[in-house]
Amino acid sequence: MGHEGIGASVKRREDYRFLSGRGRYTDDINRPRQTHAAFRRSDVAHGRIRGIGTEAAKAMPGVIAIFTGADFAAEAIGGLPCGWQVHSKDGSPMAEPAHPVLAQGKLRFVGDAVAMVIAETREQARDAAEAIELDIEALPAVADLRAAMAEGAPLVHDDVPGNLCFDWHIGDAAAVDAAFSGAHRVAKIDLVNNRLVPNAMEPRAAIGEFDRASGDYTLYTTSQNPHVIRLLMGAFVLHIPEHKLRVVAPDVGGGFGSKIFHYAEEAAVTWASAKVNRPVKWTCERGEAFITDAHGRDHVSHAELALAEDGRFLALRVKTAANMGAYLSTFAPSVPTYLSATLLAGVYTTPAIYAEVRAYFTNTVPVDAYRGAGRPEATFLLERLVDVAARELGMDRIAIRRRNFIPADAYPYQTPVALQYDSGNHEATLARGMEIAGWAGFEARRAEAKARGRLRGIGISTYLEACGIAPSKVAGALGARAGLYEVANIRVHPTGSVTVFTGTHSHGQSHETTFAQLVSEQLGVPVDQVEVVHGDTARIPFGMGTYGSRSLAVGGSAMVKAMDKIISKGKKIAAHLMEASAEDIEFADGKFTVAGTDKSKAFAEIALTAYVPHNYPIEELEPGLEETAFYDPKNFTFPGGCHICEVEIDPETGLVAIIGFTAVDDIGRVINPMVVEGQVQGGIAQGIGQALLEQAVYDEAGQFLSGSLMDYAMPHADDLPDIVVGTESTLCTHNPLGVKGVGEVGAIGSPPAVINAVVDALRDYGVTHVDMPATPQKIWRIIQAGAPRMAAE
């Protein structure tokens, strides 16, 4: 089976469907008697609702119903819940203001939904939504973190003083203070982690359907985790028990985190489908997506690293302000805290770390997890600060990293910020990355570029991240309001083909291929005999979905557990057929063999026997061959690696061109190298986007200035270099496959490599930091400001 099992670059089975236009996305689904919803949204960042005039709109052609926040309030419909509770330093829980499905009382960001129109056609719904008369008392807005923190700032939520959601910390402040007092030098940095708009290719969509005959609800939605949506929406918002609510997330065209969360539109269309007794469909447009999909990042940090004379890191102190937006999105509080500050040790042996995180509400779109979620922020801060430290000490950037690496033989390694890393080999990824990137020959390339009038720089990031949040017990102790296990059901059919039901969800991750390879490897069944089913709560027992690079490490491990049960049962059946003891049966390459003999039974034969139990140990064993497993991991997994970026800057225009990018990632065991390469490249494309191009911009009044692709710069193909991907496989020690996860490494490791390269290119201009995105204008200004100093020197 080696040619299509673990380690084989099997071509993606989903590609035929996607590349030939036969995918089935939520918007491709149309239900009989379907109606269409449009939302009237706030065009002010902050305002008090004085009146909502719907009479004229209700009279327009095709309009069936118009609902406002008052309709939801009248039925005591719940607010959108937050799935993670963070506590402040003083032990108090975070401020958790109500998040109504449709605005009640106040409008809190441009895009906040005020009313929902349901009409026969989409255009009729939109026409009527525009015709709704809003009487809004405009209030001063809090457009960014600085405004939110200001003395006497307007309050986004009247009952949240200072707009402060929480004031959290981690680590040992006293130990850090002591280390700083004895430091040889201190490296400092102030930086911004720029706010991003996720921009999945497929905008969100939702169809709510109520079956009056059965009383059942169905929600079709663009989700990364349909069971989580069923739980959140059913239990907390609409009070529909799970057995009466089915959530289907069919083909989904990209998520990057933005489709983890439970959104108001999902609850609105589901609720309204019962009100109008017809299915209600809503499809988001790109412009609407810009102002309603949860944004990412938006942190401002100050960090200090205490250094010994020989370059050892003595202690790290970090102070971060995090923008939550107007309301708490589903997992927002976890991002700057447990998913970020816990990563501040990185790959280094820094003995003492203390981080404080203050989270604030602002009159902006809610902010939540975006590819990497907290880990890119921590990695950017740390890897930038290490470069600053090297400069502070006059030390080589590689040497200072090597001096502080956690040695390969020091694993498992307990960090001072809660995490215990199970495995890693940072010297291996560093050495390989430097070799591929030609690090040693860089200065010659820099000189050659200089002769052409270009500023060339090289940057490195040696990072580590944490995937597959776990175990549930620990996540719960840290504030997660959900378990973080995964579920797999393996159904072996009578003729030996297999259907895998997984609680994870594929929206670009190639699960249908990778998981089939995994099953093929374990059960000895050809890949084309394996079907992978995901995205439907009616078909899959349960699951927590796909995010945090967890699908293989957690979901794949659940499959292995279920398959272990299948094999164990198969051995009993085989033992019966071959008149041997089950302990003497070995299973390999799809065959059950009596140890030490040539007697064997094929997997398919055992499957048939299980379903046609004529000759079967029926007294001891149930017929059938189907098993379910819930797998709760023992720990996070810790992928890591080395990213190296080489850039050239045109000093006249400030334009940064990426000349080369090398990524050597240690992601544990690799199932499909081609899929891994694609995941790494996609992540790096997003990381380069963050580093050079992307920036969500609000003006002081809270108007969103980068609300379309005309003004929000997504990376184009020609912005990207050929990315060389290498992998190392230091196995994870605590899951059965030794896998770590690969979905986010690219987006986590790459931004600091790019900016470190940009700063290196500008090394003669007296610059120690450049905030992302490093736009041409920003670079030009730095060069303009730096030029006189150059002349003076």
Add this chain to the structure above:
Amino acid sequence: MYDFEYRKPASVAEAAAILAGDAEAKALAGGMTFIPVMKQRLAKPSVVVDLAGLGLTGIRREGDAIVIGAMTPHGRVADSADVKSAFPALAYLADNIGDRQVRERGTIGGSLANNDPSACYPAAALATGATIRTNRREIAAEDYFLGMFTTALEQDELITEVSLPIPRAAHYEKFVNPASRYPMVAVFVARMPGGTRVAVTGAGNNGVFRHREMEQALDREFSPEAIRDIKTPEEQMNSDIHASAPYRAHLVGVMARRAVAAINGRG
């Protein structure tokens, strides 16, 4: 999109009559700007008059000029053997507008009629002293561009073709907005029989403009050095989240010098 009536007339006269009879009627050329604007509900035309059936396509050499039908897509201009041999800078300009899909739909007439301050074609038209031919008259480029999204065209006036005099040498240098890929600043330098002309698009707060100071300096000495010290007035520059007025003013100089260097480099 708001509801609208769609008409596809068979003659220029018929199209003009529809437009003349309804101030809210709008002509549709390639639709690469108009359709997105309609989809965003930023335009609410009563009637969309599709010009695709008027036969206004084609490229020909007419003496010392290249004449391009208004409905000719950018891709045909880029591909044209006549354009490539006689006026390669124009083929280059056309070949770098938008992406391949846009170049197969977008037209020179649509670009000039819309006069987006960041469009490419207005720079070529102004730099060569092109003549805009309409169903009523001929308009010199000098008199045609009246500011952002504003032209000399009347409501029922349609561009039929554009005649661009062939320069002795020319180059178009653009620096694009990283998001839209429209020019943030682009400069078209053309060495015409009557002297050098420099047209700037993307940068000006009143749309495409001629940089006369650079033209005079280049007429004295055609070299990048000749214009190095020329400052472009910042108060005439556009400003947005991507580029401030001072940055744009700076880039005008850089793009102009590079265009001149490119022409000189070709000998």
